[in-house]
Amino acid sequence: MTVERYLLGELDADAREDFEEHMFCCPECALDSRVATVFIEEAKAELGKVAPIQPEVKGTGKREKGRSRWSICWRPAFAAPVFAALVMVICYQNLVTLPGLRNAAGQPAVVPVAPLSGATRGVMNTTVAADPARGVALPVDIPLDPGIGTFVSYSFKIYNPQGKLAWSGTIPAPAQGSTGDFELSLVMPGGMLKDGMYSVSISGTGAHGESTPIEHYAFNIAVTK
Amino acid sequence: MVYSNPPLVVEPPLQLHSFDAGYVESLCEGDRQTQEHFVGYFSALLQVKLRSRLQSRHAIEDVCQETFARVFAVLRKEGGLKNPERLGAFVNSVCNNVLFETYRSLGRVESLDFDDRPELPATGPDALAIVSARQLGDKVREILLDMAPRDRFLLKAVFLEQRDREEVCREFGVDREYLRVLLHRAKQEFKTEYVKRFGGPVALDAGA
Numbered sequence: 001m002t003v004e005r006y007l008l009g010e011l012d013a014d015a016r017e018d019f020e021e022h023m024f025c026c027p028e029c030a031l032d033s034r035v036a037t038v039f040i041e042e043a044k045a046e047l048g049k050v051a052p053i054q055p056e057v058k059g060t061g062k063r064e065k066g067r068s069r070w071s072i073c074w075r076p077a078f079a080a081p082v083f084a085a086l087v088m089v090i091c092y093q094n095l096v097t098l099p100g101l102r103n104a105a106g107q108p109a110v111v112p113v114a115p116l117s118g119a120t121r122g123v124m125n126t127t128v129a130a131d132p133a134r135g136v137a138l139p140v141d142i143p144l145d146p147g148i149g150t151f152v153s154y155s156f157k158i159y160n161p162q163g164k165l166a167w168s169g170t171i172p173a174p175a176q177g178s179t180g181d182f183e184l185s186l187v188m189p190g191g192m193l194k195d196g197m198y199s200v201s202i203s204g205t206g207a208h209g210e211s212t213p214i215e216h217y218a219f220n221i222a223v224t225k
Numbered sequence: 226m227v228y229s230n231p232p233l234v235v236e237p238p239l240q241l242h243s244f245d246a247g248y249v250e251s252l253c254e255g256d257r258q259t260q261e262h263f264v265g266y267f268s269a270l271l272q273v274k275l276r277s278r279l280q281s282r283h284a285i286e287d288v289c290q291e292t293f294a295r296v297f298a299v300l301r302k303e304g305g306l307k308n309p310e311r312l313g314a315f316v317n318s319v320c321n322n323v324l325f326e327t328y329r330s331l332g333r334v335e336s337l338d339f340d341d342r343p344e345l346p347a348t349g350p351d352a353l354a355i356v357s358a359r360q361l362g363d364k365v366r367e368i369l370l371d372m373a374p375r376d377r378f379l380l381k382a383v384f385l386e387q388r389d390r391e392e393v394c395r396e397f398g399v400d401r402e403y404l405r406v407l408l409h410r411a412k413q414e415f416k417t418e419y420v421k422r423f424g425g426p427v428a429l430d431a432g433a
Contacts, residue, residue: 001405001406001409003409003412004405004408004409004412005405007408008383008390008401008404008405008408009277009390010390010401010405017321020274020317021314021317021318023270023273023274023317024267024270024313024314024316024317025311025313025314026313030266030269030270030313031416031420032412032416033270033273034269034270034273035412035415035416035419035420036408036412037272037273037276038361038415038419039365039368039411039412039415040384040408042361042362042365043365043368043369043380043384043411044384044385045362046362046365046366046369047369047377047380047381047384047385048381048385
């Protein structure tokens with residue numbers, strides 16, 4: 001590419017003179033030089049219409065076409081610390097959090113009992129003091145009276161002070177033929193407790209899925225500090 | 226070496242030939258066709274050579290005219306050019322001498338524009354030449370549009386803005402070889418159109 005070197009001014013004085021002498025004698029090189037010169041002159045007129053921009057990349061010689069702003073996320077300077085943080089979170093969860101939870105789930109827990117006896121059913125009266133660290137256990141007695149109905153399971157619904165359903169659950173009914181009361185403890189963990197009036201609704205579910213209201217409790221929770 | 230002069234409006238036809246004794250003889254005898262070819266062919270090459278050395282178009286034209294005058298003066302002498310095959314080298318050598326004398330007489334940094342010299346009337350191009358020039362311009366535009374934007378701006382920085390090559394290459398993150406290859410490819414693509422319009426290397430029959 002001597003013609004290009006010549007036109008870009010990359011030949012030293014001697015090489016330039018030698019090339020010019022050759023150019024005047026060689027039809028091919030004369031044509032190449034002339035063509036390149038004409039191209040450069042025409043291109044200058046066209047390039048004058050091009051708006052200036054800043055170079056995209058410095059020092060790499062490459063440009064990624066269609067590069068999006070999200071590609072910055074994959075740069076090592078950004079990605080490495082992010083991945084390190086993610087690894088630390090995963091390790092902490094697997095080494096500390098999950099074992100702690102498994103431990104807690106397998107250990108007995110001591111929960112204060114706040115009997116609802118004395119509460120007038122359907123009318124709020126009792127105030128239950130609740131420890132936020134331990135929660136509160138509410139004893140519930142469900143009469144097993146065939147006159148009420150024969151149920152396959154019982155469902156429980158807890159409503160919070162805003163009147164919204166905070167929790168619901170079911171438990172299978174005892175075997176048929178049982179008598180007396182079905183004694184249960186409804187344990188409300190400290191994390192869900194706030195000051196205010198709560199209510200618990202208990203209903204029996206029949207063999208065909210029909211639901212029959214059985215009990216309704218209303219009580220105040222006072223969270224102790 | 227930079228190109229600071231505005232482009233020629235029209236590209237003169239450039240039939241390329243091998244020079245021999247018959248060609249020189251025709252030239253000396255005043256054969257019109259041969260003379261027109263001779264002036265057109267070497268004017269183009271002198272323009273390429275002088276654009277990097279002289280600032281003004283007038284100065285380039287002056288040196289070209291003086292060069293041709295001296296060449297014809299030698300050719301018309303008996304045994305003036307001993308090696309007809311070296312006609313091109315002879316023209317280049319005469320041009321170098323004219324340039325050297327010009328630099329010496331006026332100083333390298335001074336312009337060769339003489340305000341008191343009458344300006345020669347310019348001969349306008351014919352319609353065919355104008356159309357050809359326009360088509361060449363269209364081809365150049367097409368080549369530039371096919372380039373990546375970065376390459377266009379690279380050529381603009383080098384040839385239009387005439388910035389330092391090293392600085393431009395560093396700024397664009399390319400090396401000098403990249404710039405050469407870019408120019409080479411553009412030239413090759415343009416050459417096809419150019420040769421179609423103005424012809425390529427052709428052997429001239431002696432005495433034609």
